[in-house]
Amino acid sequence: MEINEHFDEYPEELIDNVKKNIEDDRGLKLVLNYRKYIYLDGRYGDKSPFAGKYAKEFPASITGGDVSRRFKNKESYEANKIFIDEEKKYVVFLSPTYGGVNIFGNWIPYRNR
Numbered sequence: 001m002e003i004n005e006h007f008d009e010y011p012e013e014l015i016d017n018v019k020k021n022i023e024d025d026r027g028l029k030l031v032l033n034y035r036k037y038i039y040l041d042g043r044y045g046d047k048s049p050f051a052g053k054y055a056k057e058f059p060a061s062i063t064g065g066d067v068s069r070r071f072k073n074k075e076s077y078e079a080n081k082i083f084i085d086e087e088k089k090y091v092v093f094l095s096p097t098y099g100g101v102n103i104f105g106n107w108i109p110y111r112n113r
Contacts, residue, residue: 005036005056006043010090014038017084018092022063028094034062038084041091044077064095071096 001009015035022028031037037060044059059077060068071077071093080094 002035002038004038005060006039008040008043010038010040014084014090018062021082021084022092022094028063029065030062031064031068032066033068034092036060037062037068037092039091039093041083041089059093061093061095064097069095 002012002015003009015038018030018034018038022030039059044056056070058071058073060070061080062068071080076096077093080096081091082094084090084092
């Protein structure tokens with residue numbers, strides 16, 4: 001089992017799903033520590049009273065350079081959410097800058113690299 005930034009466990013085979021879906025199928029580069037940013041759907045931010053000023057209210061993207069970046073609003077991260085398992089239980093988020101759009105089942109990237 002692997003552990004994400006919220007200490008939630010997830011199956012190791014999801015790492016292969018992420019690599020296949022994001023790197024192979026979409027041709028996007030993953031950030032270095034992308035394993036931390038595989039989330040249970042709906043469990044992204046830390047709004048506990050103990051989080052303090054460093055609370056992670058929004059999820060981080062797994063594409064777009066060497067370092068992940070946090071989203072700044074819900075609309076943006078919901079638009080870039082990708083389910084990575086058949087049960088639709090685990091998700092990752094693409095960077096809005098390096099993302100794309102799904103048109104009738106075909107993934108079209110915003111940028112060609």
